[in-house]
Amino acid sequence: MKQITVMLVDDSAVVRQVLQSVLEREPDISVIATASDPLFAMEKLKRAWPDVIVLDVEMPRMDGITFLQKIMSERPTPVVICSSLTARGAETTLQAMAAGAVDIITKPTIGLKDFLQESAHDLAMAVRGAAMANVKQLCKAPLAVPAKISVDAWLPASGQAMAQTTERIVAIGTSTGGTQALELVLTALPRVSPGIVIVQHMPEKFTASFAERLNGLCQIEVREARHNDRVIPGLALIAPGGKHMLLKRSGAYYHVDVMDGPLINRHRPSVDVLFRSVAKYAGKNATGIIMTGMGDDGARGLKEMQEAGAITYAQDEASCVVFGMPKEAIKLGAARHIVPLDQIHHIIAK
Missing domain, CATH: 3.40.50.2300 (Response regulator)
Incomplete structure (x- = not known):
């Protein structure tokens, strides 16, 4: 070893x-x-x-x-x-x-x-x-590992998504190397962009400062998500550290639920939790993007988004800091497209 x-x-x-x-x-x-x-x-x-x-x-x-x-x-x-x-x-x-x-x-x-x-x-x-x-x-002999709880143990699998509306959602999941990658993507977006929901694996209390920093750099508004925040164009919501974030829908509008829950794939927030909720409530109205990070959190959720009609992307190996999460999504066949980091803002803008 x-x-x-x-x-x-x-x-x-x-x-x-x-x-x-x-x-x-x-x-x-x-x-x-x-x-x-x-x-x-x-x-x-x-x-x-x-x-x-x-x-x-x-x-x-x-x-x-x-x-x-x-x-x-x-x-x-x-x-x-x-x-x-x-x-x-x-x-x-x-x-x-x-x-x-x-x-x-x-x-x-x-x-x-x-x-x-x-x-x-x-x-x-x-x-x-x-x-x-x-x-x-x-x-540009080991310690005991906590049991890995999958999203199935806490959040039921999604059914069919609601009918399409004019509201578009972009869901992003990332981990190791994601703070730099998100900064590159979000700072390149024009003010008129679709609503974005993001899980970045990060400890609690850091996500608020991270969102505030990005907000000062970006044309779009970026903030740490609060329970029942509406997802609207020109706004990116980042899941708070230590909490799960789920997408919900009321009529033609989307909002987020921010809640406690178990560690899913050893993470809270979990990308799988967000992506599964996006598959359920947004379906083909959504675009899913999985970016640099260690582990496999988000791979299954991205597959569920794809099966629900969403367009799905994975960051390519060459531009990742750690090619873990995208690699697992690609292995599952969850990513319809594999793209370099510097193309992701174009995808979102479209």
Whole structure:
């Protein structure tokens, strides 16, 4: 088994110890170095360069974003950001994601025992996903794994969609590498665009800052979805972290339900949950797009959208940071078209 080598950079000795303990219980992951700040990290990088760096963003002497930019300019390396669940931390973390970080994990500032028990799998998967990342696109006995619950266990399979209306819906699902990909797509859209519903795998409290950041860059309006928000042209709704988002229909209009529920495909929000609801309530009025990400969340839902009459697309391998979710959708025959990232905004605009 090929080992994934990791460096941990965090100013908290306790956090470094916890993260190292969690990762070294995984048979395919090895922590080869830890550092209390980027300057110490740079000295250690001269001796051994890891496959993945797990990086805090708020540290003494040099902040994580400056360090990340330096790494990406000198020797591009997959970076997972380790950040606290705070409004300030969320904004700083998103700046790091824009600078080329692959994924976010939440820092265990308190409740370290709970973190060890509940989040170890998420941390290991984030590191594995980062190790698989296409870094060129960025510049451009194991622990017990939680049971993987499929969408069938929580949301019944869709029946026939309601009759066609003039309202068009675009549903997008993405994960690892998706923050950068979504920024490229949404900032290229004209103000007059169809209503868009999006699931981006991201921890709670980060999605609001992510949506706010995109809203400041885009011609269309982008915001974190609220329960019963109407889906209208010129608006993109992003599912809140920690909640599922479903499309519903009332008469000729669409709205979203934002609700609690179990982890589906180990995610909440889940792309499968959104896509299944779109298949049920929008059918051939919808376009489905699955983009860069690790795992298979969304593949079955995209297939259901296709069977309901929707036009379906998958991002191509060359432009993905991680060709996991699109690959699984393609294997299922769920994607009618395979397209590069820089063509997706044209598809939505049409």
